[in-house]
Amino acid sequence: MALRSSPGPAGISGGGPNSQQLIAVIRGANFQLTTDQVMTRVFGGTSYTVTAVIARQRTGGASVACAGGIYDTAAKGGNAMVSAATSWVTLASGVLVSVAVANLLQTAVLASTPILSLTTGSTAAITADVLVFGIDVS
Numbered sequence: 001m002a003l004r005s006s007p008g009p010a011g012i013s014g015g016g017p018n019s020q021q022l023i024a025v026i027r028g029a030n031f032q033l034t035t036d037q038v039m040t041r042v043f044g045g046t047s048y049t050v051t052a053v054i055a056r057q058r059t060g061g062a063s064v065a066c067a068g069g070i071y072d073t074a075a076k077g078g079n080a081m082v083s084a085a086t087s088w089v090t091l092a093s094g095v096l097v098s099v100a101v102a103n104l105l106q107t108a109v110l111a112s113t114p115i116l117s118l119t120t121g122s123t124a125a126i127t128a129d130v131l132v133f134g135i136d137v138s
Contacts, residue, residue, distance in 0.1 A: 018135065023050070023136075024041045024043075025040055026116055028058055028129065030127055032125060033118065034119065034120070036074050037115065039132065043136055047109050047136075048110055049108065049135050050106060051106065052099070052133040053070065053082055053098070053104065055131070056095075056097070058127045060127060061124040063124045065120050066118065066123070068086065069081070070114050070116050071117055072110050072114060076119075081104065086100075088122070089122075091122075
């Protein structure tokens, strides 16, 4: 009898090749920084495609300017998994920011650890958790 992993949040399955799962996470990312913030890779595969990115504010206040992307190479290089034009200004207590599908790179097979690198830092001190979901295509 084959074991099936039970669905996680929002129907995300539990792992393995060809399944959608949490790929990488950064806890307490500083949204005032415009330098690279390397995420922690949490899946066991070697390659993936991005399907969703969600952020949740942990500390701080409201921002009137904050934009940037997630890349697979340092210094805003390589593939932009999340467009540099993506706005994060709606980060607020109790609000989940889900990056619009139009701002996600869903056509490339990626292997590197994601890097959050903002173009415009927040005008207010904000920290947030950022989660990258994808499909393991190892």
